[in-house]
Amino acid sequence: MYLDILVSGLAVGCIYSLIAMSYSLIFRSSGVLNIGTGEFVMVGGLVGYSVISTLTTNYYLSIIIAMVIAGTVGYLANTLVFHPIQKRGGQDVHVLIASIAILISLPQIGALLWGAEPLSFPNNISQGQVNLGVTQISGMSFLIILLSFAIMIVFQVFFRFTRLGQAMRAIADDRIMSQLLGVNNHKYIAIIFLIAGGLTGIAGVLLGPIYYASYDMGTIGVKAFAAAVVGGFGNVTGAVIGGILLGLIEAFGGTMVSSQFRDLILYGILIAVMLFRPTGILGIKQRRDTA
Amino acid sequence: MMNQSVLKKYGTLIGALGILLVIALFVQSNYMLSLLSQAVIYTILAVSLQLIFGYAGQVSMAHAGFFGIGAYTSAILTYHYDWNFVLAFLMAGVVAAIVSLILSPMAKLGEIYFAMSTLAFNLILTIVFANGGNLTGGWNGLPGIPFPNIFGWVVDSKKEFFILASIVLIVQYLFMIRLTEGRLGRNFRAIRDNQLAASSLGINIGLTKIKGFILGCFWAGLAGSVMVHMYAFVSPEPFSFHESITVILMVVLGGLGSFVGALFGGFGITFLNEVLKEIPLYRPIFYGLFIVVMMIFWPNGLYGLVKKFQKQTKETLIKYTKINLSLKKYLSQSKDTNQTILKMDHVTKQFGGVVALDNVDLEVKQGQVFGLIGPNGAGKTTFINTITGLEKPTIGKVTFLDEDISGKPMYYVGAKGMVRTFQTSKLFNSMTVVENVMVGTSTILKNDIGMAILQNKEYHIEEQKAYSIAMSIVNLVGLEDKAFDLCANLSYGHRRLVEIARALASQPKVLFLDEPAAGLNLKERENLKDLIIRLRNEFGITIFIVEHDLNLLSKICDHMAVLNFGKKIADGLPQAVVNDPEVIQAYLGRRDKKHA
Numbered sequence: 001m002y003l004d005i006l007v008s009g010l011a012v013g014c015i016y017s018l019i020a021m022s023y024s025l026i027f028r029s030s031g032v033l034n035i036g037t038g039e040f041v042m043v044g045g046l047v048g049y050s051v052i053s054t055l056t057t058n059y060y061l062s063i064i065i066a067m068v069i070a071g072t073v074g075y076l077a078n079t080l081v082f083h084p085i086q087k088r089g090g091q092d093v094h095v096l097i098a099s100i101a102i103l104i105s106l107p108q109i110g111a112l113l114w115g116a117e118p119l120s121f122p123n124n125i126s127q128g129q130v131n132l133g134v135t136q137i138s139g140m141s142f143l144i145i146l147l148s149f150a151i152m153i154v155f156q157v158f159f160r161f162t163r164l165g166q167a168m169r170a171i172a173d174d175r176i177m178s179q180l181l182g183v184n185n186h187k188y189i190a191i192i193f194l195i196a197g198g199l200t201g202i203a204g205v206l207l208g209p210i211y212y213a214s215y216d217m218g219t220i221g222v223k224a225f226a227a228a229v230v231g232g233f234g235n236v237t238g239a240v241i242g243g244i245l246l247g248l249i250e251a252f253g254g255t256m257v258s259s260q261f262r263d264l265i266l267y268g269i270l271i272a273v274m275l276f277r278p279t280g281i282l283g284i285k286q287r288r289d290t291a
Numbered sequence: 292m293m294n295q296s297v298l299k300k301y302g303t304l305i306g307a308l309g310i311l312l313v314i315a316l317f318v319q320s321n322y323m324l325s326l327l328s329q330a331v332i333y334t335i336l337a338v339s340l341q342l343i344f345g346y347a348g349q350v351s352m353a354h355a356g357f358f359g360i361g362a363y364t365s366a367i368l369t370y371h372y373d374w375n376f377v378l379a380f381l382m383a384g385v386v387a388a389i390v391s392l393i394l395s396p397m398a399k400l401g402e403i404y405f406a407m408s409t410l411a412f413n414l415i416l417t418i419v420f421a422n423g424g425n426l427t428g429g430w431n432g433l434p435g436i437p438f439p440n441i442f443g444w445v446v447d448s449k450k451e452f453f454i455l456a457s458i459v460l461i462v463q464y465l466f467m468i469r470l471t472e473g474r475l476g477r478n479f480r481a482i483r484d485n486q487l488a489a490s491s492l493g494i495n496i497g498l499t500k501i502k503g504f505i506l507g508c509f510w511a512g513l514a515g516s517v518m519v520h521m522y523a524f525v526s527p528e529p530f531s532f533h534e535s536i537t538v539i540l541m542v543v544l545g546g547l548g549s550f551v552g553a554l555f556g557g558f559g560i561t562f563l564n565e566v567l568k569e570i571p572l573y574r575p576i577f578y579g580l581f582i583v584v585m586m587i588f589w590p591n592g593l594y595g596l597v598k599k600f601q602k603q604t605k606e607t608l609i610k611y612t613k614i615n616l617s618l619k620k621y622l623s624q625s626k627d628t629n630q631t632i633l634k635m636d637h638v639t640k641q642f643g644g645v646v647a648l649d650n651v652d653l654e655v656k657q658g659q660v661f662g663l664i665g666p667n668g669a670g671k672t673t674f675i676n677t678i679t680g681l682e683k684p685t686i687g688k689v690t691f692l693d694e695d696i697s698g699k700p701m702y703y704v705g706a707k708g709m710v711r712t713f714q715t716s717k718l719f720n721s722m723t724v725v726e727n728v729m730v731g732t733s734t735i736l737k738n739d740i741g742m743a744i745l746q747n748k749e750y751h752i753e754e755q756k757a758y759s760i761a762m763s764i765v766n767l768v769g770l771e772d773k774a775f776d777l778c779a780n781l782s783y784g785h786r787r788l789v790e791i792a793r794a795l796a797s798q799p800k801v802l803f804l805d806e807p808a809a810g811l812n813l814k815e816r817e818n819l820k821d822l823i824i825r826l827r828n829e830f831g832i833t834i835f836i837v838e839h840d841l842n843l844l845s846k847i848c849d850h851m852a853v854l855n856f857g858k859k860i861a862d863g864l865p866q867a868v869v870n871d872p873e874v875i876q877a878y879l880g881r882r883d884k885k886h887a
Contacts (some may be wrong), residue, residue, distance in 0.1 A: 090590050
């Protein structure tokens, strides 16, 4: 019983981590808080559903296609919305308002294309069991945890050892200085939006089989933001820790309250963290060009 | 003159009043009246969000939530407990304001955190409204909320509701205009334009924003009360975060920082909603596109567009005539030149492994012009930041007039009389020169919410004094012909002077100037030199200058110190410091002295 809750909590937590990483990546590199990040998850979930119910039965292929499409949406959000505003001298508040526009319009586009009914992924994906010695755990949860950790490790390697990753870290640390040293900010920020969108797309396809896919699943973005601030907003490692922590808290806390109040747990945590410890657990490393 | 200024101030209000009156007299269709009442109620919401968002600079995504708190409070009190409408109406505002107090500590965080937390708060409220059992009626809502009875006036027709809502809107509009005219209004706009500069002048940013947030939520609560009684029904839908975004859209469309804009936004969006009613699915997509296009091309909304074409004339800005005040009396400081005004003991500041200041001791006497020089990266700006409360010293103590102020926040230090300028001047760009300088008087003035609403004699005397002082100081720094120009349009040299003038208006005991001569031409430098000498000789203000320009400093300083790699390497009279071999080596390099 407790093992089940632990595993499913960990799985959901991993999904929060992926989305929280997306928030942090974008915020660190371009200073944009994309309130609509959760809607990219919705894009991933719905695209994944369509792929798996019409094109192919291969779950991994649907993950990749959803990743690519959500990544493209992320890329377009930067190219069509955020970058033009910043280029024309818009301030943070204008960018923030524009991201609110994404938050209200994307779900409606989703509803027009996929309808308003929740869509269930085929059973064969979510029903498998994995034997772990004496007990069995859900195969889907196991897959989510495995995949998420793999992605996180790939990211760490990418940021530490590749030229592209290092350039991104440089931008995250000090945008103006990295520009002076010859890093093409605009290009890299565009790539970061692509990657961050892809991450949320994966999160959407992973989330689909545990719950369902629907146009209004984007509110998960608020919970993932809670994960990002618990870990320390803008801190990618913190995002991972925060996500897993909140996934577990929600899973165990959810057994104690009735289902309609379950969402209150994480929203409440977000507000409590903001009130009492806005720097989160790991703290925020101040960007050097904001001082 | 007086009549004209009244017309200017309340012109929109009188116009709106006229329109509302005409509507009340001639419109008979219940459909139109219902729609108009809805528009009025949403406009109340938009105007109250304008205070929170356009003035205090906080993106609240829970405004519909607070609207809902007011609505449910009023509904529950009248439906379950048979309260009188008037009391329930007031309680609706009070409860919304009290709940907003819970969130108010977040006001000091950045706008993105505030936006996201208020979004979460709105989601929480929806869950609470929908699961409140018999008290709130759950998703089905509470039908049959009684009609208001206001001291015998039973409001039960569409027309009467329209009149009631209009009265609330008019009172609110008057409230907001008065509230934002005096010191508090200037502080709001100052904070919105530049928080750092505002807090350097002694303005408590967190507290000021909290005032805006609570007052805005209070009015949202009142609007909620009017709405539930009009529909005689309450349910969670109108209070979801989507509706919060609709209100944000109203404010953004009208233009941030303009109550007239909020009026247009409120009415405009309500009618647009009605027009787009047939295609509810496309509506958010349309609004989303609309917001994005606006943010790219007209980020300041309708108000910004109008303002672009409207030439500001000087007369429209003058509310008071300048009276003669003794600037000498206002600015003068103690003449006791033996008193130590500022003292630093072993101040060390580390950033991670980097030691920016290393065990620095300094003593500044009353009435001195104190110069601090050093090569690039010597820690000069860090030094000012550490003294004035922007950074906390890692080790060491800063004493100002016998008070230990190390680690105190910037506004506290500013209010005590240590005021600074910045290396890149930080002005309130949407305000005029004289308004900028008036913001400086914030810690001297006393008028706040109460006095601003009443606008009693005391208030006018104070504001007139603030205006006169600001004008005198503008004259002092030689900007009298620019006094009514917007700061965004000023030249570089003038910007620096405005910053000094603004700092002077706060009656500084110590004035910190961070590289005041950087980027000035020769003539401007001469003027600056004369101004600094005048400030010391005439008013006895202690001045602490950080500069590169050794030439300028050695002419005006009474005392100089040199920093190099965070360490103090010399401290003494200018002549002695300039000739110190270690200083020459560190600061001037090994060149022959006469080229310096």
